Amino acid sequence: MPNVIIVGAQWGDEGKGKVVDIYTEYADLVVRYQGGNNAGHTIVVNESKFVLHLIPSGVLHKGKRCVIGNGVVIDPKALLEEIDMLKGQGFLKDSSQLLISDRAHVIMPWHCKIDVARENLRGKGKIGTTGRGIGPCYEDKYARVGIRIADLVNEKVFVERLKGNLEDKNRYLVDFLGDSACDYNEILEEYSKYAKRIAPFVADTSLLVNDAVSEGKSALFEGAQGSMLDIDHGTYPFVTSSNTIAGGACSGIGVGPTCIDEVIGITKAYTTRVGSGPFPTELDCEIGEGLRQKGGEFGATTGRTRRCGWFDAVVVRDAVRRNGLTGMALTKLDVLTGMDKIKVCIAYEIDGKRVDTLPASLHEVEKIVPVYEELDGWEEALEEIRSFDALPENAKRYVKRLEELVGVESVLVSVGQKRRETIIVKNPFD
């Protein structure tokens, strides 16, 4: 049975939550493999809206196992709030539906404080992080001083790790960042409570996922953020602190690349970005504002305004290559309804020279002048359309042109927020 990776092909918020929820029907397990509660994945079913930050977007389907892999950084408070929210709404009744890796790293209070204090110090040059402690937690992981879930649930080890970290962190917080110190007793008391509640969910999730795959079950690997926010391949330093591209799924779960069958890139029919950093096709004008209002482009995690712009085929072509995409799920096509002309960026010009890929240097990226192609728009509402052929001619032409420019075909076209407002072109699980 196929195993499928879902990744964001732009700067995040492409609609991964919606697509994962739809594909869960065909999978046995849904697995998050990187990022943390910086993610905000929205699912709309009938009139109910759910925003998930840590728990895989398959959780609304009874009986589908949801796994948080070792590559995720976990804020225990945020996780428990999400569990309570879901249980309160009648989901996750069977707690064994959720499994959490013993090797995932824990976001501690100092991570959030450092994240926020550093951003304040950066002033104009700030990254615009979500302030959830993601970067500082991954820093500690790679510095080999992090606290893992296995440590959290072992009281003796946790006390040692907490003491071992706190002196250093407090010195950094107080002397360098001018912030207040974290209190040992307070953290110990708070995190001991979290540990008790989290312990029943903890497992060696690599073993579990590999066993399931060997038995012929299908896994859906749910990426967070987007390819342009990847720590290695994104618009560094305006990125997040994990490998968001498909390659991150293998290390973030502990599965081999040989078990992956399909990689689907979730792609918005235009482009958005939250936070600072380069955005060549940004529309800092009425058209951008129109997309923001019509597309509801406000962050699912922080509520911040999302910057909006035209579709950038250079960015998505880059994502096709770096992720090895086998298909694209094109979302929010309905938002473009009513536009007379729609522009698509097909290449860049830097210092008068045509460029077809994104340069690594931010200095070069800042000089980009997008080369646009203009396509005719359409007037018809798309929400009730369920087959590709039934789309207005110009909408079909738009989708086909995007496919041609980025080099993969659409397997799904999303025409509204709701689960049912979807056109399935080809099912990657077939």
Ligand code: GDP
């Ligand atoms: P994610 O982080 O990739 O899961 O995306 P977000 O949930 O942060 O943002 C996507 C937003 O677009 C959410 O509010 C979705 O409900 C919404 N959305 C997803 N697909 C569509 C679509 O096809 N049309 C419209 N209008 N909204 C959509």
Ligand code: IMO
């Ligand atoms: P989903 O999974 C959009 C952005 C932040 C900031 C940068 C670094 O919902 O698509 P961080 O807190 O990760 O250190 O912030 O990354 N960012 C996202 N933007 N969608 C996300 O997740 C994001 N997660 C982080 O806005 O620019």
Ligand code: MG
């Ligand atoms: Mg989001």
